[in-house]
Amino acid sequence: MSRSDIERQRHEASIMKMRAMRLRALGDEKDQWDAILLLRRAAEKELAVAHRKAVSEQEQARALIEACGLFLEARDPVRATEQWLRLPGWVFASNTSMLERLKPLYREATRTFAADWFSLKKKPSAPPAYSGISDRKLNSLTKNYPGVAEFWWILANRKNDKKEAAVARDRMRQLEPAFEQDNAARESWEQIEHKFIRNLTIAMQAERQGTILLLESVSRITTAFNELFGDFIDETFGNAVGFLPQSARAGSFILDVAAWGLPRFAIAEFDQKLTHAPERVGPQRIMELVALLRQNNVKLTVSTDIAPIDFGFESGDTEATSITLDAKRCRALLEAAKIAALRTLDSRDIPQADDLLRVFKLVELLESNEMLDPDTLDITKRQVDYYRRAAKILGLLTESDELTAAGSHIVRLDAEDRLRTAVVYFESSVCGNAWIEWSEGKTLLDVNPDEAFDFLQESVPGLNAVTAERRAQTLVAWHRLLSGYHYAAGPS
Amino acid sequence: MRKKQKWAYRLEQLYKDQDPDFVIDAIAPLISWLDPSARQRSHRFELRQQIRDDSIAHELVLSWNVAELAKHDERLESDLERMRAGKTLMLESKPEYAAYGLAMVAISCLLQRRVVAISCFCPPDLLLDTTPAALRGVEVAGRSSKGYTALKTALDGSSGKRGKRVQLLERQDVVEAYISLWCREPLVSIWEQVKP
Numbered sequence: 001m002s003r004s005d006i007e008r009q010r011h012e013a014s015i016m017k018m019r020a021m022r023l024r025a026l027g028d029e030k031d032q033w034d035a036i037l038l039l040r041r042a043a044e045k046e047l048a049v050a051h052r053k054a055v056s057e058q059e060q061a062r063a064l065i066e067a068c069g070l071f072l073e074a075r076d077p078v079r080a081t082e083q084w085l086r087l088p089g090w091v092f093a094s095n096t097s098m099l100e101r102l103k104p105l106y107r108e109a110t111r112t113f114a115a116d117w118f119s120l121k122k123k124p125s126a127p128p129a130y131s132g133i134s135d136r137k138l139n140s141l142t143k144n145y146p147g148v149a150e151f152w153w154i155l156a157n158r159k160n161d162k163k164e165a166a167v168a169r170d171r172m173r174q175l176e177p178a179f180e181q182d183n184a185a186r187e188s189w190e191q192i193e194h195k196f197i198r199n200l201t202i203a204m205q206a207e208r209q210g211t212i213l214l215l216e217s218v219s220r221i222t223t224a225f226n227e228l229f230g231d232f233i234d235e236t237f238g239n240a241v242g243f244l245p246q247s248a249r250a251g252s253f254i255l256d257v258a259a260w261g262l263p264r265f266a267i268a269e270f271d272q273k274l275t276h277a278p279e280r281v282g283p284q285r286i287m288e289l290v291a292l293l294r295q296n297n298v299k300l301t302v303s304t305d306i307a308p309i310d311f312g313f314e315s316g317d318t319e320a321t322s323i324t325l326d327a328k329r330c331r332a333l334l335e336a337a338k339i340a341a342l343r344t345l346d347s348r349d350i351p352q353a354d355d356l357l358r359v360f361k362l363v364e365l366l367e368s369n370e371m372l373d374p375d376t377l378d379i380t381k382r383q384v385d386y387y388r389r390a391a392k393i394l395g396l397l398t399e400s401d402e403l404t405a406a407g408s409h410i411v412r413l414d415a416e417d418r419l420r421t422a423v424v425y426f427e428s429s430v431c432g433n434a435w436i437e438w439s440e441g442k443t444l445l446d447v448n449p450d451e452a453f454d455f456l457q458e459s460v461p462g463l464n465a466v467t468a469e470r471r472a473q474t475l476v477a478w479h480r481l482l483s484g485y486h487y488a489a490g491p492s
Numbered sequence: 493m494r495k496k497q498k499w500a501y502r503l504e505q506l507y508k509d510q511d512p513d514f515v516i517d518a519i520a521p522l523i524s525w526l527d528p529s530a531r532q533r534s535h536r537f538e539l540r541q542q543i544r545d546d547s548i549a550h551e552l553v554l555s556w557n558v559a560e561l562a563k564h565d566e567r568l569e570s571d572l573e574r575m576r577a578g579k580t581l582m583l584e585s586k587p588e589y590a591a592y593g594l595a596m597v598a599i600s601c602l603l604q605r606r607v608v609a610i611s612c613f614c615p616p617d618l619l620l621d622t623t624p625a626a627l628r629g630v631e632v633a634g635r636s637s638k639g640y641t642a643l644k645t646a647l648d649g650s651s652g653k654r655g656k657r658v659q660l661l662e663r664q665d666v667v668e669a670y671i672s673l674w675c676r677e678p679l680v681s682i683w684e685q686v687k688p
Binding site: 014059 | 513514520521524571574586589612614658660662
């Protein structure tokens, strides 16, 4: 493709984007459908540019970003994810600004899609069988994801009403003409899950002969790695990853995991940051994991099945697909993490649950062995994790979600006494203590809540401004509430 | 602030100044945003052009004749009618779409150059030159209210959201960049050259 061909493709894509914008401003269902088709065609044209060998890596990344965004706008998170996972590692660096617009859109769209997809699955290890999806669910899926041709294909084959089936078939054909052949559509359906999932192998092996791997150490190491790696991906790549255990093998302990949404460069980036920027991963938690590995004489190897993508040019990205933490590496990591820990705060220690009373409610639910249901807590599923983390930060829960003595105690108190007690718990938490020290004060009352954002920016390396602002909101909310119940405030 | 410069621009002219394939779809969102009741067909913007520590205040009077514009776009009148009837789904995107058309007007007046491509997810939005590693373009935003305060927020960022200026400054592949911001209530606009 010559330069002028590339410009022509881009020009045609631009015309389609402008027309789609206009149509989307109109309320008619036909206009909305036409907009979806145009957005998809525009994405395909961007991809035609991206896949040319003549284009530079930078130009290709821009075309992939644009294609990903257009697929999202066309309500097709499946094809958007395909492009997202092809993005080179350098575009995720915080100072390139290339993903500023796309990242939150992608995160939200794929989070919602993952929830819908999992609701279709009968078995965790197999993709959902399309024959088992109810008509009601299918109608909802085509409404929420009208750009996903696979859902229209199922609907077209399902509908008894000939007219409705014809509409579904027509839409399917407009999106993916190849789906006229059932085999092509079926194969594509079966591939959807593979677009989101990477197989991850977590292998634990005794470093010394005669050492036996106990279930306790294996599960603690797995939990520590899961949290460290999962949060690192969330912070670095902007999308949450779900780790779904598939099977375990005997001998050395080998766990096969389906990692939903695992970015292509996650392991390479993680490996690099562990060595060169442990503050970006979380020094405290690196030390925890390393301590577990050393105490139990375990070598940890984590690998993925990601095949390198041939873009037709030398990429500056490293594509390591495995990482090994053996005794030698652990020693080096421990040294680096210790130094980093002295000067930084781990983002995991910063709460992001604005409503402290809801944190108590969560502890109450756990105390009474009730499910942590988002509806009961009136928050989203993702926020449940934030509130659970907040309870851990206050020392009310252990890392394995069990109530501590402090947690059991706080449940017995009335609302006011809970807050009085929480003052001390927060002040003595890693975050509360660091905030007070940063403010050169003695208690929470010496802290200026307006400086929460500055405190986080200075103390938590790699925390981007948006995240810092969100976490600062939580600190301000906690400060506001707890100040009124502070032991040093005197009677009001 | 330097002296006022006046511009009188008729939207029909945009078909000559910019690529008609882009203009045709920029006009309807622009008109329906500026003129929801279809009563007024002339709008006076105060356009502040930032040049380093100084600024120039422009007065941009934008006017149009729907019948004339419809000669280029046969569905214009019916689309405007539907937009006015409130049959729109994307209310929150209205300022953004309208600002694309307004930014094309500003580009025509202030730069006398043409937009060659549209980039929706990777700034700048309106590209004047797509040479790899040497992009030139204009980043656009529209706000419904709060005038310069809202526009400054988009420019500089706030509440943890990074501003448009810093995003463009960080992009090494962008060698020439402008920001064009528009507000409907009051009718004010900012034009800033970010690079070089």
